[in-house]
Amino acid sequence: MNAKLFFSLSLLASSMASASALAQEPAATTDHTVAVTSKLQAEDIFALEFANDVQISPDGRYVAYVRNSFDIMTDGTRRSLWLVDTQSGQHTPLFADEHSYGNPSWSPDGKRLAFTSNRSGRNQIHVFWVEEQRTAAVTEVQQSPSQLAWSRDGKQLAFMMAVPEPKSDFAKSVKSVKKPEKAKWGKAPIVVERTLYQRDGRGVMPSSYSQIFVVPSEGGSARQVTTGPFQHRGPLTWLADNSAIVFSANRNTDWEYQSRESDLWQVSLADNSLTQLTDWPGDEYASTLSADGAQLAFLHGSNAAEPYRNASLHRMVLSSGAVEAIVDDFDRSLESPQWVGSDQLTVQYADRGRIKVADVSLAGELSTRVSDVGGIYASRPYTMGMYSVAANTGAVAYTQASAYDLANVAVQHEGAARTLTGLNDDVLAYRELGEVREINYTSSFDGTEIQGWYILPPGYEKGKRYPTMVEIHGGPHLSYGPFFAAEHQRYAAEGYVVLYVNYRGSTSYGKDFAMLLDGHYSSERDFADHMSGIDQLIEMGIADPNNLFIAGGSAGGIATAYAVGLTDRFNAAAATNPVINWVSKTLTADSSIGQIQNQFPAMPWEDLAHYWKRSPLSLVGNVTTPTLLFTGEKDRRTPMAETEQFYQALQLQKVPTVMVRVPDAYHGVTAKPSRIVAKIEHTLAWFKRYQKD
Structure with a gap:
């Protein structure tokens, strides 16, 4: 142009x-x-x-x-x-x-x-x-298309789209009565027969399956090329001759019970026939084709029953099917591989709270291009971002x-x-934003090194102590970084020092660090990681030991609720979307199967003691800290009943507590800007109530 x-x-x-x-x-x-x-x-x-x-x-x-x-x-x-x-x-x-x-x-x-x-x-x-x-x-389709992919000759577009499943024999056999004209009846009952029947952000889902379609890029009728009761997923990768598309799927009969299994498949556009390209234990996904069309690169994650795994990079020679590892001994999880020509790829990965984009040779040598990727999560400083590469020049x-x-x-x-x-x-x-500073220290639990950041209030005066809050990230297998966050900067603007750290279990520090919470989430271990950071700020003359506060969402909400059962050092707490009882959580949430299989040693009824020990409800008798609870009423990841259990337990003990219920909100309770504001301002009002002069 x-x-x-x-x-x-x-x-x-x-x-x-x-x-x-x-x-x-x-x-x-x-x-x-x-x-x-x-x-x-x-x-x-x-x-x-x-x-x-x-x-x-x-x-x-x-x-x-x-x-x-x-x-x-x-x-x-x-x-x-x-x-x-x-x-x-x-x-x-x-x-x-x-x-x-x-x-x-x-x-x-x-x-x-x-x-x-x-x-x-x-x-x-x-x-x-x-x-x-x-x-x-x-297109003129009935559902929302996604995962767009151009054919190599530019004549077609492939995409993913949900296809409703026909009614089951049971549902069809239920006798119905014709509604009289103008009659006002209640909504019809919803028949649920699927194992994975709900998803946060969508609620109870109509039974449907994600299928692959193609459409002429100049417009026309979309044609479905995959079928069956399976969830196919992208990215979609066209072969060089435009004859077939590579994708990832678990097409086993029991796929709903196999949370860590998928293979690479190829669908022929001539007759919709399928060819299975990989069959390793675990997940093969994120395929990408080299410029010469001869090699397919992809990621692989193991199916080990553990909460965290690194993704490794591999390549397949399509003519022979031979596969070899490109990067399989790098202690970080690789994402989004993209070819530059036919002898080099780019990838992104998180490292110590930052996202980096690197070139990767076919010999597995990584060379960092940029290390400041991120900034796509407005309210909190999550390590989240993305990149793309110019196929002809390698520009990122x-x-x-x-x-x-x-x-x-x-x-x-x-x-x-x-x-x-x-x-x-x-x-x-x-x-005038609060200054963001890095902090490194060792945890009092076992000497583990913890990296984090703290934000000083605008106009900070050295030598003066300030009210201090620790804000805990979710996951727990996620990470924070030195990024702008509306919530944290608002707290700083109101005079708080805000501490946020990548406690044990966080990503971007390698598998061993991520696995330090295995079997101990939440526990005295991550509690010590946070308390040691607070003590460090007190020793530095920054934090006021008489004005300490704790907050967090999701996994951070769990850690907050668990912490107030272990200590009375906090003036007040604010737990967003917490889990309070792991038995009720795993048997009602949308993440039930994967969480039970990979996080717990057995089914809830087989090891009730473990589930109870990890539940903040087990410590509720110790709680004296005034606690605010903030949760979306439609949350399917940490259902509202979790918040209600803690609220009622604290009320029974006459502990000052307030429950803030957000109508029509799912687990992403701050998805709307007004709710970001509401979460911040409710927390500030609660903390101010218990702040000492």
Whole structure:
């Protein structure tokens, strides 16, 4: 695309976005006016934006990405599609209106951009012709398509889509009575027969299976190419001659009971016949094809009954089926392999709270390209981000994180990375944020080294002690990093030192470290990891020992509830989405089978003592700490009944406690910006109540 064409494209895109595109700019609207103040305010959260789904064109010239911004009027997230010229830096909205956009994918020649959007009603695949400057929906399907993949010749698009399962014999045999015209009956009963029948964020799911489809890239009828009662998954990888698609699936009869099994399969587009490419114990997934079409790279994770595993990188020579390891002795978990040519790949992995992108030779040698990937989780500083690589040049585009901003678009090629956007310059540039500092110490439990970070309140005065809170991440097999987080910076703005650490069990420190909580989640072990960090801040003269607070969500909520059963050192606690009773949790949550198989030594009724020992409810008789509980009423991962058990137990003991129930919210209780604000402000109000002068 030449400069003249790009200028013309920019004019067209701007006219398509019209006035709605201007509404994407927070400083330009009444609702998002930035107040003249030095500290981060609750209202500022609605003005935050971040980049995701960053996709670089094959020649490395352009980057398409999804721009996420919060809408104060709808309490949702707007997802618009933008384009950045990596040479000129010109930043153009392709589609920025009331519709939602996602899954951008460049055609192999870089002349078209496919994406999903509800702009034509229900969610469909659309294609934008760059030179012609036109857009059209190329599908008309009943469910939402995902995992878009162009054929090598650009003539077809493959995608995944859910296909409803026909009614079972039992459901069909139930006698029904015809409803009289205009009669008002209650909703019909829901028949549940599947083992995996629910999912957080969706509730009880209609029985359906994820299948692969193909559609002409110029539009037409979508054709289903896989069948059967199985959950197939992407990414979808076309073979070089466009004759078949490689995907991952567990097609065993008992697949619902096998939480750690999947193989690579190949479906022929000529007759829909299937060929199994791998049959190793464990998962084979994330396939990607070399430029010459001769080699298939993929990831593998073991099926060992343990809560954490590293993913290793392998390659297959398609002509012979021979497989060899590329990286299988690296003590980090690899993600998102992508070929650059036919003799090198790129991967990303988390290392000590940071995400790195590295080149990988076929001999398994890793060479770091960038180490500041992240920034796509607005409320808390999770180590989460993504990248893409230009197939023809090897240039890398990625979500760039920092301690003082959410994800921007950055590109690295033959030198230092360049930041191409400044999505929050209109807000955060006018705020004095708390300084983020690293902390390293040893746990009092066994001397394990713990890495973490703490945020100082804006205007921090050395030598003065401040109220201090420890905020605990979820997972527990996740990690935090030195990244901007709306929650943590709001707490700091209100005068708190905020400590957050990667306690034992966290990822990005290797398998041994991640396994240190195996059989001890939650326990005195991770409790000691956090208390040792607090004691370190007290020794440093920063934390006020008379004003200590504890908070956390999900696994962090469990750790919070467990901690107040072990100590009375905290003035107050705030547990979000906690597990209180592991027996009731594992038998009601959507994660039941995988959690029982990989985290516990036996079924609940076979080793009740272990489940009880790990449950905060077992220590509730010790609790005297005022405790706030904050949970979504539709949570399917840590169901509301868990929160209710702890609330009622504390009430029976006359411990000061409050239960905040969030209507219509799932486990991702802060999915809406108003709920991020609500979680923060309820926590602040609770802590202020018990803060000592």
